Amino acid sequence: MKADILVIGGGIGGTLAALSAARQGNTVILTEETDWIGGQLTAQAVPPDEHPWIESFGCTETYRKFRNSVRDYYREHYPMKEDAKAVGHLNPGSAWVSRIAHEPLVAKHILEDMLQPYRSNGQITILFDTRTCSVDMDKDRIKSVYVRKEEKETLKLEGEFILDATECGDLLPLAGVEYRIGAESKEMTGEPHALEVYQPDDMQSFTQVFALEYRPEENHVIEKPEMYEVWKSYQADFLDHLQLSWNIPDADTGKSKKFRMFTQGEKLGLWEYRRIIDPELFQEGFFPGEISLINWPQNDYWKGAIIDVNEREKDKHLYASKQLSLSLLYWLQTEAPREDGDSGYPGLKLRPHIVGTKDGFAKHPYIRESRRIKALETVVEQDINADVSPYEGVRSRKNSVGIGAYRMDLHPTTKSHRLFYARSYPFEIPLGALIPKRVKNLIPACKNIGCTHLTNGCMRVHPVEWNIGESAGALASFALERGLNLKEIYQNEDYTSAFQQELKKLGIQLHWPEEVGVI
Template sequence: MKKNDIRRFIRLNTFSRLTLPIILLSQSILPATALNKNHIKPDETVNCEILIVGGGLAGVASAYESLLAGRTVCLTEITDWVGGQITSQGTSALDEGEKQRSLNYFPRGYQILRSGIERLYGQLNPGNCWVSHSCFIPKDAQQILFQELQWAARQGNGQLKWFPSTVVKELEISADGDQINGVMAIQHTPKPGQPPINSFPLSKIYQDAYRYEDSPQLSKKVIHFVPKTPLRKGPADWYVIEATETGEVIALADVPYRLGLDPRSALNPSSPTDTSNPYCTQGFTYTFAMEQTKTPVFQEEPPFYAKYKAYYGYDPNPSKANFDYVFTYRRIWNPTPGKLMQFGGVKFTEPMPGDISMQNWEWGNDYRPGTSLDNLIYSRQQLQETGQLKSGNWMGGLRQETLRKGEEHALGYYYWLVEGTTDSQLGDGVKKPYPNHILLKGLDSPMGTLHGLSKYPYIREARRIIGRFSGDYPDGFAINELDISAKDYFNIHYRDAIPMSMYYDVWRQVTRLEIFTKGVQPISQMQYTRRTSATPFADGVGITQYSMDFHPCMANSPPEAPGNREREDVRWGYAPTYPAQIPLRAMIPQKIDNLLVAGKTIATSHIAAAAFRVQSFEWAVGAAAGTTADFALKKGIFPYQLVEDNSEHSSDLLELRQKLENNGNPTHFPEYELGRK
């Protein structure tokens, strides 16, 4: 890794837990112009070489590499924090694959983040949590990340134009439909005399944020993003990078994508359905932080608690039915370590007054809708039915009512933790009250909100593009279950649950041998060598490793209904994975040539996406997107030309991969580690 980059960054930046200034870098303002279709006059026209929509970890990584390359970068974010998962979504515990962590094999910017956490606290795990090697305060991570971006701008002589509290509203597509020529966005701020941003949960302002007009609460600024001109070196004047949490630009551009469950196939044999289901996505979570106190605190029962309490429980496994076990699981602050304890085979230190825990618990604040009546992310059909795909009608593509119920559900879970005596999984007599706690609220609280919930829900699954067609991928490219899974497919479930012809096809994929031929009785699969590594990709531009882990949707609506259950067999996809590559073709959508996709919206199946959603993955794919956009601008080519069949740009692809490697962004694991789980 580029250790000199890490040392240089740390030397030039000193971190304080109290405050770090956030500076809005200068904006290039051009005369206002009218948008042809709707005659909306922007308040500002801002030019960029690279526009990144979404300030989560993938967006930050894209910006970081683009700034180091000297680019003018515009970065928008619906909240007022960069960092996504580990900041505005509150899941400030780094989920890392054991093999990748043991090798310390991460992108350079992610390494700097980890070093920044360690320098700030004097240790990598100030929460002394046991789910991860690093749990920390979300608002501190936001400060570290923003300084990392500022440092990259100085170091690379780039320019960062940061647009917090900003949403994308419209795309201007070229006449031939191949490029995004401009983007209209809306930035909101509180009107004078109104409460500050983050006073209310997201659902209270969500639809308001997507309206051009001012409201009683919010003032709006309409911003027109356009290419920085004149470039004229190649076919594209700029690049747009989709890094939103749910794939907003994908939906707006109306490029082909998938959502929810995929049909069972030889490439995804663990799918629980023979047909697609866009409504059953993984659960989302509003996280919160709670602090242990020396004495009991009065806990006021929320008026909606009775509606949700039938859902809450420790876990179906009794070995997880322990408050201290749950509290320390994602403890993010532990100033005074207590005595060593053990429960369910896990060792942790006893919670002490002053300890802060971030809650992200499956049978707690996970909200898991799975039907067309309550799904969070609207399908394409639902977007059409609600008119959101018509010009100027985009409203974010999420169901506001489900956001609201997810917020109530999370606040109800806090009350259950401290006062509840029921348990949906293990029955009565297991759960006891623990009133010595407070929900941390306030603009200076770990979540940075007056209500105590995260600014945005933690999103585990989003719209996923379908990559371009090729000879090897006639249905469009995607990373599938069999590309990364280390599962034993001799399991009796597969022999009994899927058609025999499909089972044989699974083994063709697993062994990579054509062992079955038409009209010939297949011999025992046991005679063939099983696959021992992930699928290698010649266009690998990043690395990742994490188990395919699921938080399934609930079978019925509403998800909190008494007696409701998870969608059956979704968890069959769970498996450890081999160290894997992120192929460039997974980031290239159909139709639009100057759009790159980063984050959890790349081309994967539902099952593979369960492994392609953690923090180090997001950084790796974001770094690849930023580097590729810069490379394409310099070379005067489109990214798809690097991966198309019989490409004349194969040498350019090698050059891009070498550039990533030279910059400390690995494109593959060491060869001797590829077959290790």
């Protein structure tokens, strides 16, 4: 199969890369290893993590359209109460970590609708349940990508540009693209909070997310998980509390911070953290119970990495991480201390239909950290961390291809087990972060751009990955239309400026207004 552009990976970045390229008149083959496009929003079941200005500015036009469409979808298709419909910034789950916590399936429908016109006219072809297995190279160019659907015949894909939008940067080792994983050293990046010695196996924890409904009058206790006793008694040597408890690690202090199940006044509950359905917003009785996506510190898995390890090691950690999530559920159902002095919430019920699986777990683990290309430009801590930045505000990038804002935020890592959380300035994404140092026709399209272990914590969030993917698709299109290579665009100010004008036409904001400050 041939197309102008291949997009390998159908997460947020890949979906938007395909849309962006198609809008510019190109044909695209998009592959996805699950049967849902949308990545974090859908197959990984993670409601949007966003910055404080998101309702007014600070995202691309298509991301704004997506958010508006989510709200309109509920208003138009669900039996909502009239006062709930009238809320401008409708939050279907009334969650406190996301202003627009909603069902993965709703996100899936909207993303599919965005791509549908280009699937109808043949510009976009999507290959679901498809994994990459090898790559053909011609010196510094990717000639073809071989993919396979389950155990079926291998398919050869060809395109002028290949975008890696996989969750772990899977194309990079196959194509021999120079990359890094894990935690760089101070010598490598010059970052004040980098490690003294490079630890490639020190990566952020990942999470097996699952969907629950709460029906307090019922009993839905699952069978005791095989590793429950292991996880019930587990206490990491870098924490002062058990993994299965109401305590979570506080990155600001390095100590424990106590939560509860349900919010009460100013005391926040974890249940509402990523709640996606608040029945109070809908007509009486339509939803029997509240629905929440369980992506908590208690089911962060840091016992080992699943990138650049053998299959046996990877399978071991995937199994143990799912056992951790199952153990958290069983603990919540049977042993979790309650405010009324009792223990357990047996009415918690797995909801498979919410995530499109048989067992109620997301189709894919939530991956926080990927392989990252060695790029012409690398975004480092000093560009974002307000406590060490020399720029006294947002670092303005003359060659910006988009913007983002999120606190530098590392969940416990697999080797050093450290957490990191810093006051941060919003940032602008430099063009050079999307261009590998050597390979000529590969473009990263998600959190695998030129960033570091520390700054990756800002790149992984939804609106940033969306922007990266959209700009990556536009970059491939611009290069194709002009007959240019990526380094020519980067090195020539006129070409860079012309590309930026194309981004503006697509509705991609390149610079932050002056009034933004530290988050």
